[in-house]
Amino acid sequence: MFLLANQEDLEKLLTELKVLSKETEWVEFKVDHYDPQEIGEYISALSNSACLHHKEKGYLVFGIEDKTHNVMGTHIKPKQKKVRGEELEHWLARQLNPRIDFVIHEFPYSGQKKRQSISKTKGLMIAIIRN
Numbered sequence: 001m002f003l004l005a006n007q008e009d010l011e012k013l014l015t016e017l018k019v020l021s022k023e024t025e026w027v028e029f030k031v032d033h034y035d036p037q038e039i040g041e042y043i044s045a046l047s048n049s050a051c052l053h054h055k056e057k058g059y060l061v062f063g064i065e066d067k068t069h070n071v072m073g074t075h076i077k078p079k080q081k082k083v084r085g086e087e088l089e090h091w092l093a094r095q096l097n098p099r100i101d102f103v104i105h106e107f108p109y110s111g112q113k114k115r116q117s118i119s120k121t122k123g124l125m126i127a128i129i130r131n
Contacts, residue, residue: 043127
């Protein structure tokens with residue numbers, strides 16, 4: 001399934017990615033770094049790497065610390081970001097050549113239970129790149 005339609009699917013995917021011992025050639029974690037050009041470069045690189053490693057998809061995850069995989073949240077709101085007046089997702093799709101299929105999911109994440117309390121909801125963003 002390329003499009004993850006609900007919160008439960010996104011949280012399950014995030015849990016699967018967080019248990020990786022480290023970032024891979026097809027999974028990249030970022031906290032709050034926002035540069036449209038670099039996001040496009042990451043999407044391109046992750047797509048190529050996923051293909052080379054025979055993976056169906058690559059993942060660029062914002063809101064996760066890369067060394068610890070702790071959920072930090074992100075202030076990036078891709079649906080609200082514009083690049084030269086154009087929505088980020090559309091701008092990225094036009095810039096990537098050859099065309100790369102990707103989708104950006106932005107969702108709240110409440111985290112795990114910690115000592116009888118639930119941590120605050122944090123915003124996350126996952127760009128899923130399909131080969």
